[in-house]
Amino acid sequence: MNIAVIGTGYVGLVTGACFSEMGNHVACIDIDVKKVEKLRKGIMPIYEPGLEDLVKRNYQDGRLEFLTSLHEQSIEPDVYFIAVGTPSDEDGSADLQYVLAVAKEVGKYITKYSVVIDKSTVPVATADKVRQVIRAELKQRKLQIDFDVVSNPEFLKEGAAIDDCMRPDRVVVGTDSERARTLLKELYAPFTHNYERMIFMGIRDAEMTKYAANAMLATKISFMNEIANLCERTGADVENVRRGIGSDSRIGFSFIYPGCGYGGSCFPKDVKALIRLAEQYDFEPKVLYAVEARNELQKNILGQKILAKFGGDLSQIKIAVWGLSFKPGTDDMRESPAILFLEKVISRGATVKAYDPEAMSVAKRELPVSWFNEEKLVLTQHQEEVLKDADVLVLITEWKQFRNPDFTKIKASMRGNVIVDGRNQYDPAQLQALGFEYVGIGRRTTPLPYNKMTSIVQEEEVCIAE
Ligand SMILES: NC(=O)c1ccc[n+]([C@@H]2O[C@H](COP(=O)([O-])OP(=O)(O)OC[C@H]3O[C@@H](n4cnc5c(N)ncnc54)[C@H](O)[C@@H]3O)[C@@H](O)[C@H]2O)c1
Structure with a gap:
């Protein structure tokens, strides 16, 4: 599958590396140009056991690439992972500006049916906002392209993130679309091979x-x-x-x-x-x-x-x-x-x-x-x-x-x-x-x-x- 992971921090980089290890083509995208340049040279922005080897191997094999914008991507993604930060706003609520900025980018560049997967930790009803932003962009482009927005929260633990991603306790997927459900099952199949770890529910x-x-x-x-x-x-x-x-x-x-x-x-x-x-x-x-x-x-x-x-x-x-x-x-x-x-x-x-x-x-x-x-x-x-x-x-x-x-x-x-x-x-x-x-x-x-x-x-x- 072709995967775009937007936001290459703890969650995005680990997710990108693990999905590329399973044979997918993954573009990890980050607006932090220095981070992207370093990653291309094999310099990790974070310490996480096992991450460096995984990233270097998949980068050298051509399954993993690092970009600064969705615009640079040559292969059309089947799925977009949103993995940007959701820091506390002044009043303590989750600041969604980065998530919604990514939604806008997806709306600008989406070309075919794809699933937009929210991995960032976001408050209830954020998927609706992401969907609205993408729709608004498509309207501006005068295009009608089908897409689904899915909630797939991340449960990795820093310090054991690779293991958690490769052998998750559970994969929680919130979706209201049968098409997205089938695609997510296929996407996660390599990680849930020995027993069913996927839990489907509402968004x-x-x-x-x-x-x-x-x-x-x-x-x-x-x-x-x-x-x-x-x-x-x-x-x-x-x-x-x-x-x-x-x-x-x-x-x-x-x-x-x-x-x-x-x-x-x-x-x-x-x-x-x-x-x-x-x-x-x-x-x-x-x-x-x-x-x-x-x-x-x-x-x-x-x-x-x-x-x-x-x-x-x-x-x-x-x-x-x-x-x-x-x-x-x-x-x-x-x-x-x-x-x-x-x-x-x-x-x-x-x-x-x-x-x-x-x-x-x-x-x-x-x-x-x-x-x-x-x-x-x-x-x-x-x-x-x-x-x-x-x-x-x-x-x-x-x-x-x-x-x-x-x-x-x-x-x-x-x-x-x-x-x-x-x-x-x-x-x-x-x-x-x-x-x-x-x-x-x-x-x-x-x-x-x-x-x-x-x-x-x-x-x-x-x-x-x-
Ligand atoms: N760190 C964890 O252990 C952990 C675990 C589970 C869930 N989460 C959740 O996952 C999300 C990401 O967390 P993190 O720790 O990986 O964050 P992070 O701060 O390490 O990384 C976020 C990255 O997103 C990039 N970014 C911001 N806006 C962007 C944009 N418009 N386009 C492309 N890149 C952009 C930033 O430059 C940064 O590199 C948060 O919602 C967090 O709550 C984190």
Whole structure:
């Protein structure tokens, strides 16, 4: 099949690479000229395990090409994937300007019956808007060409995106057209070969499914973070509680890890967008409000633990940070809890040395230049380098290489002895035996005297007010 994928970011590039691997001809299109030029030279714009090999092989074999406009395309596409961003608008709703701009382009260049597949995460009823825009363009061109608009939300996880695309749990397709359904079945056949993974439904059902999935996962995270906060205050250990509830098959172990809040390009914006969607229908989404509010507080938790330990003036404090990306396996720093943490401690005078296995160039590009110029933030080449003379080590992203470090070496290298474990990766008893002061999330050993807790509660109230 001939496929145009419009938007060559995390979703578009992975989708394009996987469909070309299955023998299709794919044009990945992006308005970012530099990105396209780099891709043509084999330079990946993102880090995603396995992506580079897949892209290079299919590009060299001629099944995958990179273009800056649909206009450049020589082969007529059978399907158009819309895979552009849908960031939060000022009021939190999904900004559809990029999706609708692509719809306009499709309307300009479509030449035969094709299926326009919306892979971007979009609010219910967006397919109707996409259809209207394409129709308006066709009217201007005085042409009558049949087309269908289908919702096919993407569920890939950054860090495991190739695997998710090649072996999806499910392929959700929202369509009201038998012709589109047949074409989508054919398109996805190589990925659903061993058993049927396609779930067909109405277009609005599919649009809502994506938001409901992300909101459910965000809810699990926020719920567990709430329990962790309660554990901290009552002397229970959330790690025991987690094991205790996860073993219930109705609950399960996934997405109940307490930590420093969810980040990334999807959960925060999608929860917000679902809230705004509900409000547009005069419906108060009480659970979603709470999920978002808990997360806003939780993203501040590591900074608060540092303030509780060292006081409000951090000008003499050296902080070592492991992990900057919003989760392991990606260089994506969008909405990473690391950003809020750095803002908080640097604004209080701390100096920070940080290391991340993949997100260093993104950090250099995205974080304030003044932090680097004034040496408030130094990025190091190796994870051990951040430790030298540090008062505290803060684990923010649980990359595998941080899981079992040599704590004796760490102790010798640091000036202080505090470890703030933002992902509950370490054994408090083991660290305490080695002479560390361990601070986790909701762990019984977290040494928070009552007066410090009071200041945290006050700070939480400030956050809620904001
Ligand atoms: N990143 C994820 O893990 C993930 C997972 C599932 C769903 N999604 C959803 O998929 C969509 C894309 O997300 P992403 O993370 O890949 O975004 P991204 O920001 O990484 O990539 C979007 C790309 O679209 C390009 N673009 C914008 N306007 C364009 C236009 N008119 N023509 C051509 N290209 C254009 C941008 O230059 C950019 O390269 C979003 O709606 C997101 O919510 C993302």
